[in-house]
Amino acid sequence: MSGTYLGMPAFPAAAREAVGNPTLRGNLRHATHTIRAKRAKAVAEVEDWAELREAGKRIKDHTLRHLDTYLERLEESVTAAGGVVHWAADAEEANRIVTALVKATGESEVVKVKSMATQEIGLNEALEAAGIRAYETDLAELIVQLGKDRPSHILVPAIHRNRGEIRDIFRDEMAAWGRPAPEGLTDTPAELAEAARLHLREKFLRAKVGISGANFMVAETGTLVVVESEGNGRMCLTLPETLISVVGIEKIVPAWRDLEVFLQTLPRSSTAERMNPYTSMWTGTTDEDGPGTFHLVLLDNGRTDTLADEVGRQALRCIRCSACLNVCPVYERAGGHAYGSVYPGPIGAILSPQLRGTGSEIDASLPYASSLCGACYEVCPVAIDIPEVLVHLRERVVQGGPVTRAGNKVVLRPAKGHAAERAAMRAARWAFGRPGALRTGQRLASRTRRFHPRTLPGPGRAWSATRELPPVPAEPFRDWWQRTHGGEAGGK
Amino acid sequence: MSSRERILGRVRRALADVPGDDTPYERAVVRDYLREHGGRTVDETVDLLAENLADYRAIVHRCAAGELPSLIAALLSGRGARTVLVPPGLDPGWLAAAGAERIPDRAESDPHELDRVDSVVTACAVAIAETGTIVLDGGPDQGRRRITLVPDHHICVVRVPDQVVSSVPQALGRLDPVRPSTWISGPSATSDIELDRVEGVHGPRTLEVVLVSGR
C-alpha cells in the first residue's frame, strides 16, 4: 500500500530528530497538555461515560464480527437512496476509481475535506499525477499543504506549527494557490483564520467536485456522517455537483440509533466539546439539496488483514478521536512525524503495522514506540486495549508467526538478530532515560495486567533492558502522570 | 473476481473464528447509558439550551410569539442587513416587520448569489439542550443546506418548549434519517492554531438563536 513516507527512518531515529527540535517539542507540549486537561473536564460532565464507552465498544465489535453482512446492507441502502457504491481492495484501486470519477465530470480541480482515508491512500498525489488539483480546505490541512509538510496529528494536523510559522506560510505560499494572504497579515489566530476564509471561499463557490471521508456510515439507512468544526466540510458536502466519499470499511455502524453513542463520545474525546460546531448527515442524494451525484468508495487497504487477527482487530474500532495521542508521553516527545504514517501516536503504533505489515523498518519498530503505560487505553472512547495489541505485535515481530497479507495467510519469520530489541532500546533511550520514570512506567505496566504473561521472552526482555539507560530529564512524564491520574474520570 | 467479491471474501475468511450463532445485535449491545443527563423541568431544559448555546458563542434571544416579527426586524437592521434569504415554507409573518429585501431560495441560484446575501432566517427541526445544538433537516421552513452556510449571518428560530429535547439520543429519535441534516453548535470554529478557539471560519460567523414561546 502507499502511505509509507518514502525514505522514512525507523521510529527511534525519526523520534530522536524530533526530540532535538525545541520549537517542535514546545508546540507539541503546549498543544497536548491543553487539550488533555479540557478533555478530562468534558468527559467528567457526563456521568454515564463508562456505559457509553462500553456501548461504543460493543457496537463496533459486533459490527466487525459481522462486517460482511453490514457491508452488503450498507451497499443496498446507499444504492436505494441514489448513491453509487464502489469497492477498492487497495490504495491503488481506490485512487484509480476516484481519478476516473473526477475525470468523468470533466473537472480538473476538487475541494477536499480532511479525511484520514484519502491521506492514507495518497489520493492527492494520485490526482496530481492525473492533472487534477486537490485543494485541502481544513485550516490545518491547508497549513500542511501550503507548507509542503506532512500532518502530525489526527485532529490538529498542523499541531507542530506555531502561529508565527503559520503566518509565514500563508504570506509566502497562498498566492501560488489562489487568493494571496491579506497585506500586513499578523500572527493572531483570528486574522489567520480570516485569511483562510477568504482564500478558500472562492474555491468553494466554484467547486464542482467535492471529496470527503466519513466518520460513520449507517448500514440500516445508508446515512453518512461527517463531524467537523470549521464549516469547510459543509461546503464540500453541499455546494459541489458531485460528491465522492472514500471511507474505510470499518466505519460502519448497524443502525441510526447507534449514532447516539458516538455523537456523545466523539466530540468530548476529540475536541473536548459537548458537541462540535457542525455535523452533517446525508443519505444518498436529495432533490435540489446538495450534490446530485454521490459516489461512495469503500476502502479495504489492509483492513481485512487486520480483521483476521483476533487480538489486533480491535484497532478497527477506532473512531479517530485522537485522545490517545494527546495523553501519550512518547507522542508528546517524538511528534507525529516520527510514526511515518498518517496515523500517528498510540493508534498509529498498532494500526500502521497491521494495515501495512511489518516488512519495513519503520513498521517493525512502531510496536516499540510506547512505554506501555496504558494512558491511551484509559482515555479511548471505544476501549481499545492498545498496550495489549502492542505487546501482541511485538511478539509477532520478534518471534514471527502467521499473519494475513492482502487476503492471504503467510508466516512471518522472526526478526533477524533481535533487531527489534535494539530498536526498543533506542526508542526508550530518548523517551524514558531516567530510571525513576521507568519505574513509574513499570508500575503502570503492572497495572495494565493482561500482557504480562504474553510478553516473555523476547519483547519483555527488550523492554526491561531499557531500564539501564543513561538519564535525561523525565520531569514532563511525571507532570503528566500527576495531572491525568489526579483528575481522571474516564476509567473503565 | 470483482473487488466487491474479493473484499467480502476476505472479510468472511478473516471472521472464521466467529460462530454462526454469535450473539445477535439486540443482545450484543447493552444500552444502559442514560437517555438524558440529570432531571429538569421543561423550563429548566429550555434554560439549559440557552445557556449552552451561549457557551459556544451563539447569541441567544427569547421572546413571545407576538414579538417575533419585531425582534427579527431589529436583528436584521441591527446588522445592517439589506437582503435576507427566505426558505420557501417560512412563516411569512416572521418577516412581516423586516425592511430587508427578501431573497427566495431557488434551486437554480448558484453559490455566488448566495454569497452576496447578508442574512438568512430559518426555523429548525429540533434543539438539544445538553449540548447547545440546533438541528436543521431541510424542512420547508429551513430550506436547503447551503442557505444556512454561505451567508455570514444566520437567525434560527426555535419554538420552545416543543422543539427542545434534552439529549442527543432524544434528538435522533425525532429525526428522519432520509432527510439530510445539519447539526449546529455555535458558529463555526477552529482550534487549529495552537488550539486557540477562533469563531467563524467558513460558516456564518454570527449565529443568533431566537427561542420563541407561545403561538
Ligand code: SF4
Ligand atoms: S485509538 Fe481510541 S483514543 Fe486513539 S484515536 Fe482511536 S478511538 Fe481515539
